[in-house]
Amino acid sequence: MDFAYSEEQRMLADSVGRFARDVYSFENWRKLSDTEDGFDRANWARMAELGWLGACLPEEYGGLNGGGVEAMVIAEAFGRGLIQEPYMWTAIVGAGLVLAGGSAAQRTALLPAIAEGRLILSLASAEPQSRFDLNDVACSAKAEGGGYVLSGHKSVVFHAQSADRLIVAARTGGGQRDRDGISLFLVPAQADGLTRRDYRTTDRRRASDLTFYGVRLGPDALLGPPGGGLPLLEQAVDRGTAFACAEAVGAMAVLNEATLAYVKTRRQFGRAIGDFQVIQHRLVDMMAALEEARSLALVAAVRLDAPAPERARAVAAAKAKAGQSGRFVGQQAIQLHGGMGMTDELSVGHYYKRLMMLDVLFGNADHQRQRFAAMG
């Protein structure tokens, strides 16, 4: 056993950490999150240049051959900086699906483009009725004329307005909640018959609800085996989930630091409020919540390449804890900042909103705990 980062991982942490601190100051974040895309294409180009977009891709596709730990290093810094670029959707979930399920032609066409910053992907899997169940897919893809015709609704597709292609889960067979019969498709974001309702999210990102009105796809749009897309989707979503856990760890760390600094300076009753035991014990519990989440985020990152049951178990535990700890830390940070914690001006509330949305992402703490329990 070894808990230390390698030299390369430490260098990566330094470089992403600097980016989060300097380029993504809170003022810059606020400006960025008000732009049309909600992120900066210049940052995207820089992420490509620094190799981050290909950090978890094999070298043959222009990647750096990293794994779960490299993703965790990046995610934690992204969590600290509230970084808005569609990195996780493109470089972790999207790239993971193409790598694991794509044909040789798809891999060669798409993966280097991801690494070079020329391709933004997103995932359209959730539907109005599905909640967090990946197997609950009503959206249909009917085989027709050698290709497919896609119809149905997809919910809360992040960065759909900026994406070049969407990876869409649709039924080519089976009933609405069957594990079999789900296929994945690469759909151009500007396809005919696809309409978008764009909106801002609670944490100032961009997302869309999508409707597919008989969108025609060629045979080469299929990603992975027909009807056998669910295991691929589960694996890619587990990667995204582990990333979200580490992002939550970064966000919690910022809140704990900010709250600690605040209680040392804010004075009431003639002394710093950090002198009061009731405040001190709360901060200790916030620290404990963070360290528990960090330990499990680490386990999830390291087990991403383990066999599916072991991987899923580690990820479910980590996400359950990240959700619980994130809400606790976020709420206590607002509480201990008092009225200031309620202001839009301070970053605290924005970190809390991010932690709330990270809890929902890929299934909240209750969902993950139930998933964990069902594994025995």
Next chain:
Amino acid sequence: MDLEYSAAERAFREEVRAFIKTALPDDLRRRAGQTQHLDREDYLAWQRILHARGWGAPSWPVELGGTGWTPAQRHIFDEECAEAGAPPQLPFGLAMVGPVIATYGTEAQKARFLPRIVAGLDWWCQGYSEPGSGSDLASLKTRAETDGDDYVVNGHKIWTTQAHFADWMFCLVRTDGSGKPQDGITFLLIDMKTPGITVRPIISIDGAHSLNEVFFDNVRVPRDNRVGEEGRGWTYAKFLLGNERTSIAGVAASKKRLHRLKEIARAEFAGGRPLIENLPFRDRIAQAEIDLMALEFTNLRVLADESAGKGPGPEASLLKILGTNLQQAINELAVEALGYYANPYEALHDGDNRSPVGPVHAEGLMEAHLYFRAASIYGGSNEIQRNVIAKMVLGL
């Protein structure tokens, strides 16, 4: 970064498992599964078995008669011992006074006391708390006055675990009452057979006798039995508590208990179905299991820092809080799983041929639940641990 066990570590696990399988006597295993409070000879017998194999002191360096194991090896060893149902190793010598003597004691003290701890020849008890000094330990009043080559000790210690089994006590006494309370404390090693010592039992809420009061009436302790300098005992006491907190997380034992809880939940029924399929109960078990995973890896992270020469720092207090909360949660769930059969409370004695009332798996669960209410109090209450972290880690 690698959280999996290496081939060598997996082989080590097999070696430990095979050894325990042959070396742990069946009757000892049975008794250890039934109660939190074994007899003196049961604990010492297991320590001697481990010592004979060279494994008497898993957390000590080789030069002190320890194994020199890595944190991962210690973790594996703890897991295998717990899983096999072996009695716990006594913490008083190995985790508490041993490291203090090794760090601050004289060569003569090391030679005299350390080998006997590893060999399971001496039983140590901890003379810290007093009736008026619990969480505020530094206010202790038991005093030691110099008289020739001896200290003469008078006073009253309380909550002394297994003092009635002990050969020796490590004891905090006041040698100076003039300055700050922390400054006048001295760390003495006291032979429990010395005239003037009276041990009186305290029965705890589980009905058992593990706790005691210890009275000192002009007890003569040779100066040679003082550890370190006079008046510096508080430093040694804090060092000891830091070590105790890492071993107090109890990850391996909690794993075993959680495993047992799930078996019980499979055997009990609710609404005509196994209790483990009852969603609210299943959810609570899952929460405990997730908390346990988090604790396990937090513990390993702290141990890794320690072996890198960084610890055990005040972060160990965090392990004490999380570990004891979890022990209590698991023990409480086990009792809840029993439903009505949480009621019978009657230990069968060896030689009693009747079967126990209720399911066999109920045995000892209420006793454990009641006993473990002490976990968030002993070793520095969890409130005190929060004070320690707030001060030492957060700088508040």
